[in-house]
């Protein structure tokens with residue numbers, strides 16, 4: 001890449017000339033100085049006039065894309081533009097479930113790559129992302145679900161993804177607070193992924209941001225992209241609330257606002273933007289050390305390290321950009337979970353919030369070139385893109401660096417909608433997580 005500030009791929013984070021390395025010794029040193037000597041985790045960068053690569057959206061996917069561009073491809077003359085604060089979109093609003101038990105081979109490859117990167121992400125970034133592989137189970141409460149999850153377990157074993165179909169006794173053993181013999185929907189079994197789990201969502205964004213800043217990349221917050229310019233069918237730059245920035249490579253990684261950005265560039269995306277919400281209860285003593293999803297009654301729950309029960313349900317039934325969600329969904333979700341976990345019936349709910357998720361027709365993401373030369377999109381993660389952040393960043397960086405998709409991103413191009421080559425994950429994404 002011409003004029004690119006290149007660096008050898010693969011340097012470990014925290015080994016840079018100026019960056020403090022986090023360790024137990026650093027903690028002890030800082031404790032003796034009353035913690036006054038900690039550096040800022042990332043620079044507050046000012047926009048330059050031009051970059052080799054501009055990424056719009058400093059959510060997990062945008063930041064991970066930047067990180068792997070530097071780490072795997074040595075491209076560091078990169079700006080990440082964010083209209084609010086980094087990690088303030090869906091990345092900071094989700095319920096943090098990580099799993100890779102999808103049905104189709106293309107999805108399993110992408111999500112399993114991501115899950116395996118999560119396993120060592122804290123060490124790699126020198127930032128504790130609190131990955132907790134506590135196990136994820138998806139309850140089968142109808143005969144149809146039993147057949148569907150058995151099929152997924154068989155597919156996963158061929159794909160090298162460790163899952164199994166377990167019976168109701170094992171479900172009860174793993175999570176004693178589940179009512180397995182409910183009158184309406186007794187638990188008939190579950191799809192169990194023992195190395196699925198959760199991670200701290202903000203820490204994932206912060207860890208990647210710190211590593212990107214350490215590589216010399218500019219993370220520019222409060223910088224909204226308001227226009228995209230192109231010449232002879234190739235991108236030339238973006239207009240922002242902090243001035244014009246020139247670039248020949250532009251990545252749109254803006255989740256629920258992807259269609260808005262695509263419109264600025266002059267093309268349309270097969271994306272619907274819908275509110276999805278979550279809520280947490282007051283903290284209680286540890287009572288559940290796995291993640292449970294109940295797709296038939298439609299709700300899912302896990303317990304945070306603070307003791308709060310973290311709860312999610314479905315998307316609203318209409319397109320919107322409000323980060324709240326409608327009240328009847330809270331009611332339905334809570335009702336579903338009280339049926340599945342009767343002991344939570346007297347819990348008080350503390351907070352509720354929403355995010356705008358970007359849904360495709362086949363419930364699979366888009367990692368793709370676009371009709372405008374030099375513009376690439378990463379979107380369509382819908383209700384389940386937190387788990388995909390490392391793998392998506394890895395594949396998107398490859399796409400940006402080479403200008404064409406590699407083996408992981410290959411099946412997720414935009415052309416699949418025109419060709420009818422869908423990657424149908426409507427069952428794996430049946431409940432929002």
Ligand SMILES: Cc1cc2nc3c(=O)[nH]c(=O)nc-3n(C[C@H](O)[C@H](O)[C@H](O)COP(=O)(O)OP(=O)(O)OC[C@H]3O[C@@H](n4cnc5c(N)ncnc54)[C@H](O)[C@@H]3O)c2cc1C
Pocket residue numbers: 056057058059060061062081082083084085086087088089090091092093094095096097098223224225226253254255256257261276277278312353354355356357379381382383384385386387388432433
């Ligand atoms: C309630 C809820 C629960 C969820 N639970 C889970 C879960 O348990 N597991 C899971 O895997 N996934 C879950 N998800 C989905 C997951 O959060 C998302 O798929 C993922 O975070 C998307 O990350 P992102 O980086 O693409 O988007 P975001 O984090 O939304 O980042 C996009 C960024 O682009 C910025 N932006 C938009 N327009 C512009 C502009 N014009 N200029 C500059 N910046 C702009 C936004 O401000 C935003 O910060 C959940 C989502 C929600 C809302």
